[in-house]
Amino acid sequence: MRGPMLIALLAMLAGGLARAHGAPAAAHAHSAFGAAGPAHAATTLRQRIDGCIACHGPHGQGGGSGGYAPRIGGKPAGYLYHQMQNFRDGYRAYPLMTWMVQYLPDAYMKEIAAYFARQNPPPVQPQTPMASAATLALGHRLVTKGDAQRGVPACMACHGADLMGVRPDVPGLLGLTNDYINAQLGAFKQGIRRTREPNCMHEVTARLSGAEIGAVSAWLSAQPVPPGAEPAAAGSVKFPLRCGSVVGDR
Amino acid sequence: MRRKIFRGIFVLAAFGLVFVAWAVWVSGVFRHGSVETAQARRSSPAAAAVATPTAWKEPQFASVVARGEYLARAGDCVACHTARGGQPYAGGLATPTPFGTLYSPNITSDRRYGIGNWTEEDFWRAMHDGIAPGNRLLYPVFPFTHFTRISRTDVDAIFAYLRSLPPVARRNTPNRMPFPFNQRSTLVFWRALFFRPGEFKPDPRQSAEWNRGAYLVEGLGHCGMCHSAYNALGAADANAQLAGSLIPVQNWYAPALNSSNELGLGSWTTDELVRYFKTGVSVRGAAYGPMSDVVFHSLQYLSDSDLQAIATYLRSQPERASPSDQQRVQVSPEMAAELAQQGRQIYVNHCAQCHQLDGRGSGLQYPPLAGNPSIAMQPGTNAIRIVLLGGFQPGTKGNPRPYSMPPFAQLLNDHDVAAVVTYIRQAWGNKAPAVSPAVVTRFRQVPVE
Numbered sequence: 001m002r003g004p005m006l007i008a009l010l011a012m013l014a015g016g017l018a019r020a021h022g023a024p025a026a027a028h029a030h031s032a033f034g035a036a037g038p039a040h041a042a043t044t045l046r047q048r049i050d051g052c053i054a055c056h057g058p059h060g061q062g063g064g065s066g067g068y069a070p071r072i073g074g075k076p077a078g079y080l081y082h083q084m085q086n087f088r089d090g091y092r093a094y095p096l097m098t099w100m101v102q103y104l105p106d107a108y109m110k111e112i113a114a115y116f117a118r119q120n121p122p123p124v125q126p127q128t129p130m131a132s133a134a135t136l137a138l139g140h141r142l143v144t145k146g147d148a149q150r151g152v153p154a155c156m157a158c159h160g161a162d163l164m165g166v167r168p169d170v171p172g173l174l175g176l177t178n179d180y181i182n183a184q185l186g187a188f189k190q191g192i193r194r195t196r197e198p199n200c201m202h203e204v205t206a207r208l209s210g211a212e213i214g215a216v217s218a219w220l221s222a223q224p225v226p227p228g229a230e231p232a233a234a235g236s237v238k239f240p241l242r243c244g245s246v247v248g249d250r
Numbered sequence: 251m252r253r254k255i256f257r258g259i260f261v262l263a264a265f266g267l268v269f270v271a272w273a274v275w276v277s278g279v280f281r282h283g284s285v286e287t288a289q290a291r292r293s294s295p296a297a298a299a300v301a302t303p304t305a306w307k308e309p310q311f312a313s314v315v316a317r318g319e320y321l322a323r324a325g326d327c328v329a330c331h332t333a334r335g336g337q338p339y340a341g342g343l344a345t346p347t348p349f350g351t352l353y354s355p356n357i358t359s360d361r362r363y364g365i366g367n368w369t370e371e372d373f374w375r376a377m378h379d380g381i382a383p384g385n386r387l388l389y390p391v392f393p394f395t396h397f398t399r400i401s402r403t404d405v406d407a408i409f410a411y412l413r414s415l416p417p418v419a420r421r422n423t424p425n426r427m428p429f430p431f432n433q434r435s436t437l438v439f440w441r442a443l444f445f446r447p448g449e450f451k452p453d454p455r456q457s458a459e460w461n462r463g464a465y466l467v468e469g470l471g472h473c474g475m476c477h478s479a480y481n482a483l484g485a486a487d488a489n490a491q492l493a494g495s496l497i498p499v500q501n502w503y504a505p506a507l508n509s510s511n512e513l514g515l516g517s518w519t520t521d522e523l524v525r526y527f528k529t530g531v532s533v534r535g536a537a538y539g540p541m542s543d544v545v546f547h548s549l550q551y552l553s554d555s556d557l558q559a560i561a562t563y564l565r566s567q568p569e570r571a572s573p574s575d576q577q578r579v580q581v582s583p584e585m586a587a588e589l590a591q592q593g594r595q596i597y598v599n600h601c602a603q604c605h606q607l608d609g610r611g612s613g614l615q616y617p618p619l620a621g622n623p624s625i626a627m628q629p630g631t632n633a634i635r636i637v638l639l640g641g642f643q644p645g646t647k648g649n650p651r652p653y654s655m656p657p658f659a660q661l662l663n664d665h666d667v668a669a670v671v672t673y674i675r676q677a678w679g680n681k682a683p684a685v686s687p688a689v690v691t692r693f694r695q696v697p698v699e
Contacts, residue, residue, distance in 0.1 A: 045651070048615075050604075051640050054656030066660055089335025095696035096639065096657060098334075102698065103546040103644040108651050 045115050051100055052112065061121035062175070071175040073119035076231045078168030080113035082245065091194045093187070123225045124175050131218035135211075139219025142212060143173075150207050153240045155216070163223070165231040169246045172231060178221035185213040196244030203241070318411025321404050324556070325397070325470040326548035327412075330354045334699065340364075340418035344699050345391055346499040349484065350427030352391050360417035373409040374402060379447050387437040389425075390445070390484060399450035399469035444485035459555075463563025466556060471548075476504035476540060493570055496629060500697055502539045503631045505623060508567035512627045515564050523561035524554060529648035535617040535624055538636060539697070542644040550646040586672060586684035593673025596666055600658065601674075609678040615653040620678035630685035633671050634693050637662070664690040 046058065055064030060073025072080055084104070087097040101109065129136055143163070146154035155173060159165055165172035173181070187193035189205035205213065239246065322328070331354045333342030341356040358364040365373065372383045380394030381387055388394060397405075430436050450469055452461040467473050476497050479490035494506030505512040515523065518534070526532040527549040530542065537545045549557070581589070598607070601619075605611050609620035619625050625633050638659040643652035658667065668687040675682035 048651055048653045050656050051642055051654030054640065054658075055660065064660060090333075091335065095698045096659075098698045099639055099641060099696050100654070100657075101642075103542050104642060104652070105645040105650055108645050111651070 045111060049112055057121065059119040059121040060116040061124070067177060068180060070180050071121060071124065072116045073121035074230060075117060075171050076165050076167045076169060077113045077117035078248070079165065079171045080116055081110050082169065084109040084113065093192050123227050126224045127178055127221045129218045129222040131215065135215045136219050136222065138212065139215035142216050143219055152204055152207050157240050158237070160232040160237060162226065162229055164229045166237045167231045167234040168248065173220050174223050175225040176221060178217050181220050182214060182217035185217060189213065198242055198244050200241040200243040314407050314410045315414045318407035318409070321408050321470060322411050323548055323551045324466060325408070325472070326544060329543055329547045331357050337418040337420065339412065339415055340420040342420065342423050347391060347484065348498050349431040350425065352389055352425045352427070353423035355422045356418065356420050357412055358415050358418040359413050360419050363419055363421050364417060365412065366417055370406055370409055374405050377405045380441070380445065387434045387441070389437065390440065393472040393475050395445055395486065396469055396472035396474065398447045399465065401449060440483065440485070459559045459562050460566060462556065463559035463561070466560050467563050471560070473507070477507050492567060496631065497540065500540065501631060501693070502635070502697070503627065503629045504540070505627050506570065507564050509570050512623050514623060515567070516569060518565065520558055520561040520565065523564070524557040527552070527557045527560065528646065530644040530646050531614045531649050533614060535622050536643040538641060539632065545646060546644040550648065581684040581686045589669045589672040589684050590676050593669035593671070596662065596670040597673050601670065609674065619674045620680065625674050626680040626682040628682065630671055630675065630682070630689065631693065633675065634667060634685060634690055637667050637671055638693060639696060659694060
């Protein structure tokens with residue numbers, strides 16, 4: 001009797017986040033924790049990932065690590081899963097993230113990715129852009145229309161009409177800070193952040209100047225996240241490029 | 251006068267030549283088929299049977315390959331011979347040393363870049379003598395000083411496994427070693443001074459289990475590469491076997507395996523140690539840093555009987571006195587008291603929720619800090635690092651959904667980290683010196699290559 005009560009209590013303490021985790025926890029009853037007692041086996045994923053939550057927040061709202069840690073709550077699960085693998089495998093260069101994920105089994109990474117993908121963090125106040133009206137207009141044009149002459153597709157063409165991403169692999173671009181977006185686009189351009197081939201984010205950013213990247217970052221970070229917005233459904237967007245980062249459920 | 255000088259030079263040169271000749275002789279560069287090797291070859295049934303590389307792929311050798319795979323796991327070959335995100339065993343991982351940076355070579359069966367053209371004899375000489383084909387002396391960062399103890403049969407099985415792997419055409423990365431360390435010929439002297447080949451000889455006074463443990467720890471497992479102290483020339487100090495060491499450049503402290511002041515393995519039960527090796531967690535603390543790598547890639551795959559043997563051997567190590575004081579950081583008594591007092595409040599705010607106010611932690615998920623050797627051992631390095639970086643326990647078959655600790659680097663400044671580390675090193679009966687904020691600064695960099 002005491003066991004189930006404890007489990008229920010823990011689930012309540014976790015703010016209802018335990019809903020989807022009772023089953024996987026039970027499935028791992030054979031693990032090192034199994035022998036230690038049912039209370040341990042039943043603890044939620046939420047408690048296991050304090051290391052993630054310290055910077056990304058319990059709902060993946062971001063903002064830790066000096067404001068730099070990105071909003072990951074509500075981003076498509078496939079995207080989040082592959083980013084953890086990319087940190088592990090050296091496709092992305094942020095040593096603290098590599099440190100965190102380098103000895104995690106793939107199945108566990110998937111579970112963590114699914115947790116953050118399920119979150120619906122509260123809308124954030126967009127940043128007040130530190131850019132001129134002309135710069136913002138340039139950013140707006142590139143995000144919504146691209147530059148066909150130079151082979152630059154609109155961000156919207158892949159990241160969804162409302163820029164919330166496309167399930168399962170394409171990330172949303174709203175709710176992120178100017179510094180974070182700017183750093184990512186710059187890293188893609190320089191080849192510091194990579195994807196599996198074909199690396200289409202490199203192809204696209206290589207055609208943009210530093211000023212244009214700055215304009216895109218400024219405009220994106222100034223947009224609000226619409227309440228209740230979520231990634232577009234899988235298969236609902238016809239991508240203009242073939243990208244190694246779009247792999248489905250690998 | 252002049253004649254005297256000439257005579258002096260002549261005598262010196264003669265001594266020099268004799269020394270060089272001795273070094274070359276002792277280093278074993280020109281010894282090929284030693285008696286020992288010939289005997290060992292006869293002792294290996296697989297060796298004669300398999301003359302051609304492709305023969306390893308035939309079904310009758312499947313068990314040799316499987317055994318080789320297991321042994322390669324025990325030797326953790328994959329950890330060094332795989333670059334981040336690279337193909338297993340295709341090499342390219344950088345190992346920074348005080349003498350320069352070395353890159354692990356490709357040991358897949360690729361004929362051009364790997365060891366596809368090596369014979370069994372070549373592989374044995376590399377493992378046993380530290381000499382690659384063409385009389386190329388291998389740097390002792392490749393642990394041939396340990397691998398020399400492995401039996402011929404086991405070396406052949408590992409070779410069979412490596413040859414069964416698909417070839418990966420990855421060109422080797424050139425080492426970045428400054429002069430004179432880029433001259434492999436200088437290794438003649440290193441070898442003469444510090445290396446004698448020789449297979450493991452069981453101690454007849456000890457049990458079979460103990461001997462198996464010794465064979466794994468001192469040979470394949472090469473535990474001493476991190477856990478033994480090294481001299482200025484990068485050779486293991488015979489008086490400091492498994493006595494703990496600060497891993498050069500990486501600056502993780504690998505604790506003494508034979509001191510009651512550090513891990514005190516003698517006080518662990520064999521079962522506790524085996525579970526720690528298998529899962530990466532124990533009620534005394536979890537694996538972290540480089541030990542996570544060892545558990546993740548190697549130890550979790552070993553059989554219970556081998557892990558028991560390792561535990562038996564390690565627990566039998568003669569207790570030694572307190573390790574060296576070299577890493578002691580000077581903090582004035584007044585400052586130490588102030589740090590500890592400030593640290594208590596930081597502990598209450600940020601740490602006590604999981605590790606408890608009494609420092610006893612909780613189960614396998616939140617290790618105890620009271621009496622935890624990782625906190626209280628002499629250098630504060632590891633404790634500082636863990637507070638700054640947090641991290642996950644290694645994910646293993648026995649602990650597939652590991653717990654984690656938040657990093658505090660972004661939340662606490664150097665003074666706060668020094669304060670809380672000083673507090674936990676001195677609370678609840680822990681008796682370790684205070685750490686200085688200046689030292690914390692040095693460890694803010696994240697140790698991933």
